[in-house]
Amino acid sequence: xxEVFGGGSETTATDIEWAMVELMRNPRIxxxxxxxxxxxxxxxxxxxxKEIKQLNFLHAIVHKTLRLRPLRPxxxxxxxxxxxxxxxxxxxxxxxxxNVWAVGRDPNCWTNADCFKPERFLGSxxxxxxxxxxxxxxxxxKRMCLGISYAIATIExxxxxxxxxxxxxxxxxxxxxxxxxxxxxxVSARRRDDFYSIATPAQQE
Ligand code: HEM
Numbered sequence: 265x266x267e268v269f270g271g272g273s274e275t276t277a278t279d280i281e282w283a284m285v286e287l288m289r290n291p292r293i294x295x296x297x298x299x300x301x302x303x304x305x306x307x308x309x310x311x312x313x314k315e316i317k318q319l320n321f322l323h324a325i326v327h328k329t330l331r332l333r334p335l336r337p338x339x340x341x342x343x344x345x346x347x348x349x350x351x352x353x354x355x356x357x358x359x360x361x362x363n364v365w366a367v368g369r370d371p372n373c374w375t376n377a378d379c380f381k382p383e384r385f386l387g388s389x390x391x392x393x394x395x396x397x398x399x400x401x402x403x404x405x406k407r408m409c410l411g412i413s414y415a416i417a418t419i420e421x422x423x424x425x426x427x428x429x430x431x432x433x434x435x436x437x438x439x440x441x442x443x444x445x446x447x448x449x450x451v452s453a454r455r456r457d458d459f460y461s462i463a464t465p466a467q468q469e
Pocket of ligand 1: 330
């Protein structure tokens with residue numbers, strides 16, 4: 265039950281918040297995503313799953329957010345036999361922590377690793393279930409997340425609605441650089457501070 269409620273709702277809600285914060289910090293990317301969504305939906309009242317499939321830039325934003333802000337920053341495994349990794353000998357039953365956060369920001373795998381640039385995922389073969397181990401926000405192997413399709417569908421439809429129907433600004437003249445990005449860990453790795461933003465209904469063409 266914990267996996268279903270904790271894993272199934274807190275994760276997606278937290279990721280949507282991370283994506284919105286990153287978009288607020290990167291107005292160019294926010295604008296580009298809104299243009300893609302608003303062009304694709306052409307004044308429709310509702311966002312539905314058919315349109316979401318065509319929103320390549322939105323898919324890239326979700327990929328990108330999970331690279332920089334993995335919700336499970338550490339994965340735990342235990343060796344089933346003695347083995348050697350990078351010259352280190354691991355006895356049987358060694359507990360190994362895989363640092364997903366560091367993997368997603370490894371400068372050997374990613375150029376400008378700390379930079380939020382969704383374009384790098386456009387046309388890339390790196391995806392959630394691929395065996396590109398520089399990108400493992402849902403884990404890997406047979407214990408990887410069971411809810412990937414559901415999670416991505418939920419995140420994308422909520423983000424698409426938020427970006428389609430509203431324009432966003434920080435409250436009380438707050439500057440982007442004043443956003444505190446300190447992380448904390450509850451069920452998932454999330455922002456320590458609550459995120460507030462003002463929504464104004466968008467003028468649809
Ligand atoms: C963005 C959202 C989510 C992220 C980033 C995420 C990430 C993860 C990660 C990293 C693991 C551990 C994988 C491993 O050890 O290799 C995991 C396990 C799991 N996740 Fe998710 N998850 C998300 C959403 C969901 C949702 C929506 C559900 C269910 C509806 C779900 C169900 C599960 C379950 C059942 C496991 C345990 C799998 C097992 O131990 O065999 N997750 N998830």
